[in-house]
Amino acid sequence: MSLDKGKIIEMYKTMKRIREFEVKAQNLFAEGSIPGFVHLYIGEEAVATGVCANLNEDDYITSTHRGHGHIIAKGGDLRYMMAELYGKSTGYCKGKGGSMHIADATKGILGANGIVGAGHNIATGAGLSAKYKGTQQVCICFFGDASTNQGTFHESLNLASIWKLPIIFVCENNLYGISMSQSRHQAIKDISDRAVAYNMPGIAVDGNDVFAVYEAAEEAIKRARNGQGPTLIECKTYRHRGHFEGDAGAYKPTEEQKEWLEKDPIPRIEKFMIENKIVIEKELEDLRNEVKGQIEEAIEFANNSPYPELETAVNDIYSDIVEEVRVR
Amino acid sequence: MIGIIANPASGKDIRRLVSYATVVDNNEKVNIVKRIVLAAQGCGVSSIFIMPDTYQIGYKVIEDLTLEKRLSAKVDILDMEMKGSHHDTTYAAKLMKEMNIKCVLVLGGDGTSRAVAKTIQEIPIIAISTGTNNVYPIMMEGTIAGMAAAAVCFGYGEKNIKRDKRIEIYKDKELLDIALVDAVISKNLFVGAKAIWNVENILKVITIKSHPASIGFSALVGCKQIVSEDEDYGLYVDLNNKYSQLIAPLGAGIIERIHMSEPKILRLNEEYVYLADTNGVIALDGEREIEFKQGEKLTFKITRKGPVRVKVSEVLENAQKSGFFIR
């Protein structure tokens, strides 16, 4: 693993951008500016960042209901993301998707997804596309621990393995499927064990250490680009918030929360950067402010954007058919 | 009374990706512990203590064997708080020491044995490898390990145990950590995915157990010079392009070409001082552990304060001669 100073700073900014975006989303949801459901990525920033720092713009990702982090790490535009959370016409999906469906095909982001486990299947298609066309692209499939109990997980790892598809299955094991702890929802602890059944490498890394994630992803991606097929990487991490905003997470033991807060990936990388003289405290502060400014700008953009015109509800269903406008 | 420490996290690191190492799933570890328990119990051990772990290997063993009505020994899980890290192993070893357990079986990789060796020095241990990358623990059938532990328990092992060496790492006279096989100094800044596997950035290797019939950086030294557990010294080498080249098994299925200096001998209790001219990381027994900064002075010392290791085959031979199996 070789990372230069610029890359480390870039990764820090991405992590911080995700954190700041999510903290703001949390507040904006609480005050009623963001409707619907939001599932926050706070605490898991190192995973998306460490993985996506290895990607090219034309590489693909599939994401989950907890997708903001993946999209930011893959280069999603904060303004269009925030506007989408607000349900505004300038959002990524023109206000038709919301938090759980943000996508940007131009950056290979094949969508957050409201169905747990659906991304696994879609990733096989993107992986096949890359292999079929003979490009060097890879597809990263992000998913959580609980989704590995869905049939889609097993179908997709199996297919990816027999077809040697360039896919990296990145499991964010945050220890919970909604309120059900991992020890209650599956009879294994290390999801990486499941790789054995599909004849692919399976490894577990500290998902709160961005460099550990980076290193594992770097090797897996190299393998995939070389035509050696898929890998399963399990990143052990923790979601600081509830499943969605509004869920107080009473099922998470206090001790456990405390322990994981101490492993928060952001102070960890900050400490590393200071100790290794990547930045001095003042520069770190500047970086934080720079990111804060970007988020503020995104919120302002969202605030100033109009809601969609009602007639737009009936288009975009098909490429060529516009449904009838409702007559009341 | 025997103790079992099984590490649920071993056998899953990045070596599965960068080499051809095996993924060892936790259910197999449960099976191995079951075989140990049944064998020890069959040889007369009546009390067994198991370290609790996040996968609950011990509880699963007790539950399954109880359901199957196969359990006659008293099997208990140590009453301790879990952190889900190597601290659990070290702490469990400490408890076992305090309980006066007669033999401790350690399942995991080199790192697991190292964590045990931090606190256990007098109790004989049987280190069982649950992977393809290990030097200190060896591949062994659980049944046999359980029988040997029982034999030790009943006093048949006194002549068949051996105190191993260890590498002690000091900073400012303070003991930072120990290693049972090797210490690798790398100018890589990152602890990252923990396991050390890439020869790039590696400056020095210090080893107390080198042999070509093993895997990793100690094997690299072993491809030039062998040092066994019994010999009262260690070896250290520099890796640098100016030296001549050799091939060595750096990982499972990975034979690499490496430029390495002639091994130098480091005698028991002699100090080797490394003055860091860059920031970096020291890997102990294959895992990146200690971060150091430019200008720091690190001292390496080889001592014979390692764990007491059971020579499984010899213990069982001795037990056989003494009629242990005649019941």
Place this chain on the structure above:
Amino acid sequence: MKKMTYAEAIREGMRIKMQQDKKVYILGEDVGAFGGCFGVTSGLFEEFGEDRVRDTPISEGVIIGCAVGSAATGLRPIAELMFVDFLTVGMDQLVNQAAKMRYMFGGKINMPMVVRLPAGAGVQAAAQHSQSLEAWLTHIPGLKVVYPSTPQDALGLMLTSIEDDNPVMYMEHKALYAMEGEIEEVKPIPLGVADVKREGKDITIVATGKMVHETLAASEMLIKEGIDVEVVDPRTLFPLDKKTIFESVKKTHKVVIVTEEHKRGGYGGEISAIISEEIFDELDAPVVRIGALDTPIPFSPVLEDYVIPNYIDIVKAVKSLV
């Protein structure tokens, strides 16, 4: 002009598009050297190779999901499900992903995929291999649904379905595979254009799939009794060619709708409702629906024949109206 079977016409449609466009590929269970459970893809593996005619494991979810992912990233997959009944296993990928991705993503993604769905009863395949699930599909905004009844339509609709940038559900009746028909021209048939399979003046029968042939048989009997039936085959269930149906109703003022689905909740009910809502004044009698009984499809040939509608049911229904 040449003759082709229904199965050959489907295959010919796929072959033509595969020759024209390298992005078109087939995936499904045993579609490769084995040629598909009903032989529909036979010979394509030899012609196009294993990259383009891909055998998949028996995993309907990932068959559809892989089609979705590859369509979203620029390929034009044709996914074959061995039986429409197996759609149940992959329904999430179809309903929540394929159908909705364009809309959810603000219209910024194309989903050019075809799912081939062998449907219908009549081959003693019993309850899990004989259904007609078109109502499930037409209910979902984002899907298009076609259901050819002749080799000519099968060929023309396949060409169009593959060219379409939306997910097209291509229903094919397995009892029709061996049916031969004239191929007048190799030309795409636009979606949403019905075909009047028989012109008549007394009564309109809207029929789909195999029921088109039962209706034509019934019409031959009825004409002997002086009842002149007009048979409208929508060919595409969504988008539906309301215009052609309405024109026929305006001429005959009486409608029977014949589909093979269970009558309860079937798409036939939707067609009936559209007619009643939009051109009620043109009707001289209530719309009559004929469908399968609301039972699972039984195995025994005598029971299966009893449950599935046939020309006798149609003759009876028509006579009750005139």
